[in-house]
Amino acid sequence: MSNVYDILVERGYIKQVTHEEEMKKIFETEKVTFYIGFDPTADSLHIGHFIAMMFMAHMQRAGHRPIALVGGGTAMIGDPSGKTDMRKMLSKEEIDYNISCIKTQLSKLIDFSDGKAILENNADWLLNLNYVDFIRDIGVHFSVNKMLTAECFKQRLEKGLSFFEFNYMLMQGYDFLVLNKKHGCTMELGGDDQWSNIIAGMELIRKKEGKAAYGMTCALLTNSEGKKMGKTENGALWLDANKTSPYDFYQYWRNVEDSDVEKCLALLTFLPMDEVRRLGALKDEKINEAKKVLAFEVTKLIHGEEEAIKAQTAAEALFGGGTNMSNVPTVSIPVGMKNAGLMDILVYTDIVPSKAEARRLIEQGGLTIGDKKIQDKNETLLDSDFKNGSVLIKKGKKKYYSLIIE
Structure with a gap:
């Protein structure tokens, strides 16, 4: 033993x-x-x-x-x-x-x-x-x-x-x-x-x-500044896929601070410590490879290998120049909302919690539909925005959603 x-x-x-x-x-x-x-x-x-x-x-x-x-x-x-x-x-x-x-x-x-x-x-x-x-x-x-x-x-x-x-x-x-x-x-x-x-x-x-x-x-799970990890803009980082999607879960770990990578690999994965130290020692751009390993391993433990692969594939499609968008988180609206205002759609799909938050997002330049940055809070979606039945919504720098019509 x-x-x-x-x-x-x-x-x-x-x-x-x-x-x-x-x-x-x-x-x-x-x-x-x-x-x-x-x-x-x-x-x-x-x-x-x-x-x-x-x-x-x-x-x-x-x-x-x-x-x-x-x-x-x-x-x-x-x-x-x-x-x-x-x-x-x-x-x-x-x-x-x-x-x-x-x-x-x-x-x-x-x-x-x-x-x-x-x-x-x-x-x-x-x-x-x-x-x-x-x-x-x-x-x-x-x-x-x-x-x-x-x-x-x-x-x-x-x-x-x-x-x-x-x-x-x-x-x-x-x-x-x-x-x-x-x-x-x-x-x-x-x-x-x-x-x-x-x-x-x-x-x-x-x-x-x-x-x-x-x-x-x-030890409690804290970052290098001593603050508790696991808080997101939507609250706690839940282990239930219905509360925090596997994609969002993966992205949380993919985006941790460089200084927290080695500690998280040691505490939250079963990787051998030699490998943990090797990955934790990577610097500059190379540390992103360690973050990918961290995100995949933690997501695999909680959501299973299949969901971890889907989340990884979706992230690569959005940030790594990949083309497979099928695993990007999907939100939907009924056909009757097709010509509704963007702010109403954002609230309906829970992309933002309120119209006030939607307005603030647009005013700060944080909303992109397809390739177009939205500047008008009264903007509506057009048929031409939908490519192959969906439209890609980007919230802030790293949140993506595929919007479809039911």
Whole structure:
């Protein structure tokens, strides 16, 4: 069994660990059962979760057993970590639907067959808890003074932290305890914003059960300026193809900053590190080859090789002088809109969210139809604009759409 700790360090995952030397030895000699929690507050994971999925996948490939814990119970409260406002509360039906979608996405990187990985939902043990028993049994092990020093709470104290949310750390700690008893889970992994919650669970097991337990966090996905990656003009970079198309997903990685390429290759692909370093060392125009590799590999992992090839082909057609436009993202309008104003068409097809945004796009010279830059906000599409049944719309410098009439 290879020591996954060395792999994780070399690729840049590890941010903080609770017992480094002990954990190194354990990874060398034991098959570790560990867990990572996923918050089912949406029906898709986004790119911020992808690094946790890769973290988990490397552990599984090294022979260790993952538990993917979806927070069907804790989602009814909401994790205050990294949040300045209280989260919207979801219904049980919404949460159950989100969980089913998340499992499908996790299965792209994690093998759940034959007990190689486990999916658990903390609603199974949290929703039927007797509150008085829980506070007597679990709450007694938590110091309020210590909890208030945790970063996830400190930043909320000024705006107000409800007791409702204050319970979250106890519940996440209890999750670790339950998984420890049920599956022999001895380790919790997560993003670095979960450090306080991870320590709380680890200490709960050590105090209550007298057993060894450990925690490890991975770096959050940030660019060279320390800002979170995965934000687009339309919001988060989702893993669901219906929320972020494979083409847009590919283009995001194709256009990352030069200084972020090597880090993204190390964290978000399974390429050998020798190849990662070779690609990351490319300079000037040659770095674009590394970006193409990054975009293809990440898109392949999330959307499959076929969709990655389609996205690559479309990008080459638009930017590399290729001719195959069939994979450029397609939008459509009904025949009755054929002579409508361009601003109405842009809003109808969700190319822009509003007429105000469409007007601003045109005024700034950011809209091109075919080969013609649009300067008049009252412009309409003409029959002559359609070539072979479609018209190419260019938004800004890098967004392309093929418009057809249904």
